[in-house]
Amino acid sequence: MIAAFIRAAxxxxxxxxxxxxxxxxxxxxxxxxxxxxxxMVDEWRFADxxxxxxxAPAPVLTLRRRQLSAGGAGNAAANLxxxxxxxxxAAVVGADPAGDRLAARLASDGVExxxxxxxxxxxxxxxxxxxxxxxxxxEDEAGGGPLPPAEVERLIATLESAPEPLxxxxxxxxxxxxxxxxxxxxxxxxxFSLVALDAHDLRPWRGLTPTVxxxxxxxxxxxxxxxxxxxxxxxxxxxxxAGVVAVTLGGExxxxxxxxxxxxxxxxxxxxxxxVGAGDAYLAALTLALAAGTPVPVAAEVAxxxxxxxxxxxxxxxxxxxxxxxxxxxxxTLVEADGLDRIVRRRRAEGARVVFTNGCFxxxxxxxxxxxxxxRELGDLLVVAVNSDAGVRRLKGPGRPVVPVEDRVAVLAALxxxxxxxxxxxxxxxxxxxxxxxxxxxxGGDYPPExxxxxxxxxxxxxxxxxxxxxxxxxxxxxxxRIRGHRGSPARHG
Numbered sequence: 001m002i003a004a005f006i007r008a009a010x011x012x013x014x015x016x017x018x019x020x021x022x023x024x025x026x027x028x029x030x031x032x033x034x035x036x037x038x039x040m041v042d043e044w045r046f047a048d049x050x051x052x053x054x055x056a057p058a059p060v061l062t063l064r065r066r067q068l069s070a071g072g073a074g075n076a077a078a079n080l081x082x083x084x085x086x087x088x089x090a091a092v093v094g095a096d097p098a099g100d101r102l103a104a105r106l107a108s109d110g111v112e113x114x115x116x117x118x119x120x121x122x123x124x125x126x127x128x129x130x131x132x133x134x135x136x137x138x139e140d141e142a143g144g145g146p147l148p149p150a151e152v153e154r155l156i157a158t159l160e161s162a163p164e165p166l167x168x169x170x171x172x173x174x175x176x177x178x179x180x181x182x183x184x185x186x187x188x189x190x191x192f193s194l195v196a197l198d199a200h201d202l203r204p205w206r207g208l209t210p211t212v213x214x215x216x217x218x219x220x221x222x223x224x225x226x227x228x229x230x231x232x233x234x235x236x237x238x239x240x241x242a243g244v245v246a247v248t249l250g251g252e253x254x255x256x257x258x259x260x261x262x263x264x265x266x267x268x269x270x271x272x273x274x275x276v277g278a279g280d281a282y283l284a285a286l287t288l289a290l291a292a293g294t295p296v297p298v299a300a301e302v303a304x305x306x307x308x309x310x311x312x313x314x315x316x317x318x319x320x321x322x323x324x325x326x327x328x329x330x331x332x333t334l335v336e337a338d339g340l341d342r343i344v345r346r347r348r349a350e351g352a353r354v355v356f357t358n359g360c361f362x363x364x365x366x367x368x369x370x371x372x373x374x375x376r377e378l379g380d381l382l383v384v385a386v387n388s389d390a391g392v393r394r395l396k397g398p399g400r401p402v403v404p405v406e407d408r409v410a411v412l413a414a415l416x417x418x419x420x421x422x423x424x425x426x427x428x429x430x431x432x433x434x435x436x437x438x439x440x441x442x443x444g445g446d447y448p449p450e451x452x453x454x455x456x457x458x459x460x461x462x463x464x465x466x467x468x469x470x471x472x473x474x475x476x477x478x479x480x481x482r483i484r485g486h487r488g489s490p491a492r493h494g
Contacts, residue, residue: 021328024302025321027292029084034162036155036185037073037170037177037198038144039091039115040124041098041105042276042316044069044351049131061131067351069316070105071126073170075277076198079284080168081110082320082346083306088112090158092151092176094143098123108349109318114162116154121145124174128276130314135273144174156184166291167192168283169208171199179204196287198279202240209241212290214254214283214303220247233257244296246286246303248279253304256286258296265304270311277317281310285319302328313380315351323419334409334421337435340383343420344436347381355379356438358429360387361408362401369415371444371468376417378440378466383420384412385429394427430457437461444468 047061070078073091080087089106093099095117102123106113124143128135147155159181169185171177186207189195197210202223213236217229224235229247237245237257246256253266270278285306289299305327310317322335322343335343344354355375361368361384376382386408392401401408405423412421424432433441433454441458442465449455449465458465 021298021302021305022325024289024292024294024298025084025325025328027294028288030086031166031288031291032086032088032164033077033080033166033168033287033291034088034090034159034164034192035073035077035080035168035170036090036159036181037076037168038124038172038174039074039089039093039102039176040071040126040143040172040174041102042069042071042075043067043125043127044315045127045129046314046351047129047131059131059136061129061136065351067315068101068105069277069318069350070102070109070111071124071277071316072172072174073168073176074102074106074111075280075316075318076168076170076284077106077111078109078318079277079281079306079310080288082318083284083288083324084321085284085288086112088114088162088164090114090116090155090162092116092118092121092147092155094121094123095119096121096123098125098141098143114158116151116158118148118151128273130273133271133273144176146175147178152178152180155181159184159188165193166196166287167194168196168287169198169205169210170280171197171201171205173200194287194291196283197240197242198283202236206240211242212244212246212283212287213240213242214246214248214279214286216248216250216279229255230257230262233262244286244290244299246282246300248282248307250275254282254300256296256300256303260296263297263300265300267304268308270308274311274314275317276315278307278310281317281319282307285324313347313350313352318350320346326413326419334413334423337422337424337432340420340422340432341435344381344383352381353379353439354436355382355440355442356385356429356433356436357382357442357444358385358387358424358432359444360392360396360401361412362392362396362403364403364408364411367444371442372412372415373417374468375440375442376419378442381419382417383422383436383438384418385432386412386421386423388423388425391425391427428453430454433457433461438463440464440466442466442468 044067046064049059053060077087077089093115122143125141127139129137194211197213233245233247244258248254251269256263282303286303289302306319309319309323389405455465
């Protein structure tokens with residue numbers, strides 16, 4: 001269906017200098033943003049399908065891990081916080097166990113909680129069971145519903161006292177934004193320097209004049225006549241008095257209409273099971289980029305990249321600043337040990353499987369690349385620890401390294417399979433392993449895991465150890481010896 005609404009010649013591609021992408025991320029750090037809307041709990045259960053039940057023609061699933069995430073407006077706030085903003089959430093939630101779990105999750109995400117707890121109100125829960133990369137079942141616990149007048153007044157009072165100049169409205173139609181609250185937001189629109197709108201049903205929000213809105217194509221076509229996507233975006237911008245309208249097209253990308261034209265961004269295909277919450281990551285990055293004064297075409301590329309980062313992991317999409325920077329620049333991020341701690345904690349809290357490896361990587365070759373790619377496929381986050389120049393000399397001798405550490409790091413960071421690179425001075429990565437506590441520790445080589453010096457430490461910390469074989473006849477030492485051997489050979493011609 002989406003392809004029928006795409007007209008490739010109708011807009012300009014949003015191609016810009018990569019340095020402006022990084023500048024956008026630097027500019028929005030710490031921006032205070034208030035999020036208001038419907039909240040829910042997203043629970044994920046990841047399982048392996050190992051056999052068919054004898055009791056019925058159904059697979060027997062073995063639970064591998066669970067993940068709990070904030071959903072709805074909560075996920076919008078989680079994305080804003082992960083990207084470096086000061087995110088505040090004002091919403092109505094049940095005074096129930098699900099509400100407690102949601103509050104704990106938001107605290108872990110770094111979101112300031114201004115939620116109103118209502119006794120007797122149920123917090124909505126969506127549980128998804130995923131096996132073999134597919135969502136095989138979803139169970140919903142209904143919640144939300146009309147708010148009592150007293151709670152409506154409490155929510156409006158929370159909005160009235162909010163000092164944040166930036167506002168994100170996330171309306172999922174669950175009753176968290178009743179008519180009096182909508183009317184208050186429209187009437188007091190000028191209190192906020194920027195308003196971003198995300199609504200499943202756009203019709204009640206005419207008159208808000210949002211700075212930015214990012215409906216899906218389906219949501220957009222519920223209020224404008226069917227037409228090519230660029231015209232849909234232009235029509236929405238005119239009808240809603242919006243500054244910027246991004247119509248998201250799923251795996252096809254988005255079209256973004258601003259005052260100076262319409263721009264297209266392209267997305268990479270992702271499994272449907274990975275796209276839950278991708279719109280929240282998109283709108284969070286687009287909102288922050290525009291709030292920081294980023295030009296629309298640059299903001300459009302940043303937002304598309306954020307959605308791409310979000311869908312790279314299983315579960316509800318959350319995009320963090322560090323992997324977004326890597327995606328925008330095409331390079332992994334070089335981090336200090338302290339910064340690595342923070343990154344790993346965030347990603348592990350999302351349910352990410354952390355893979356760790358280390359080495360000298362002096363003269364990076366095909367064997368290295370092969371095993372690093374295999375390592376990344378075994379998890380969600382690959383951290384590569386690199387020996388310093390002094391460390392390489394102690395391990396390999398005075399003639400090494402051939403390549404200095406800044407160049408070794410730069411080449412590793414350019415690999416798409418590598419997420420973060422960290423340099424260590426010690427002879428052993430044991431201290432880093434203690435800090436990271438990887439789920440999987442990987443080494444390249446044709447020897448059993450028991451011979452890996454760090455194996456006992458990794459297992460004591462609860463991790464797994466694997467060795468992945470290099471491509472035959474590919475090793476740094478062999479390459480260096482061949483180079484040295486050719487130095488004295490006569491030159492060959494022809």
